[in-house]
Amino acid sequence: MTRLVLVGPPGAGKGTQAVALSQRLSIPHISTGDLFRAHVAEQTPLGEEAKRYLDSGELVPDSVTNEMVRERLAESDTKAGFLLDGFPRNTKQADVLGEILAEADGRLDAVIQLDVPEDVLVERLLGRGRTDDTEEVIRRRQQVYQSETAPLLDYYRDILVKVDGVGEVDEVSSRIVNALDAHA
Ligand code: AMP
Secondary structure, eight states: OEEEEEEOOTTSOHHHHHHHHHHHHTOOEEEHHHHHHHHHHHTOHHHHHHHHHHHHTOOOOHHHHHHHHHHHHTSGGGGGEEEEESOOOSHHHHHHHHHHHHHTTOOOSEEEEEEOOHHHHHHHHHTTOOTTOSHHHHHHHHHHIIIIITHHHHHTGGGEEEEEOOSOHHHHHHHHHHHHHHHO
16 A cells, blocks of 8 residues: 655646556545646535635635545545645645544655756746646745645655656656655
């Protein structure tokens, strides 16, 4: 069983790498951003609540986010492990994740940090064309990452696996797998 979290600034290629890695390791990919976007598209009450946060680059309130993740992690496919992408986004969410896993006598195996220099990030984001990829929202999401999410790198220092995120998708994906093997 492999329980993993992928952390990195917006534009680091988390989504792309998460898809590749979850296939290689045969574990479900759980992206809170994707879950929120699906709720927004389906206009569920949760989606109505989350939309303004996604549109402005702010974090959706922890109460909403944590409940959504708790429900997702209760599904049976996660028994084989999982790869979380975009969660936790702050240390309070990390505390809650620890509690959820502890209730099932589990804990995380590793937290993968995708490391990408800032100029590469902005270039990638502007080329992506998502509706929340306007310059102002991109800037705000970078600020939120620095102030809210970057402290996770210290929080998880004992299980942190730092990987260079610059390169072709397959190249980066192999780097992650090798780094995880070396960590195990
Ligand atoms: P992402 O697809 O990971 O870039 O997330 C897109 C947006 O979804 C973020 O800018 C937030 O508004 C929201 N979001 C995703 N994950 C979380 C989370 N763990 N906590 C709060 N908001 C989140």
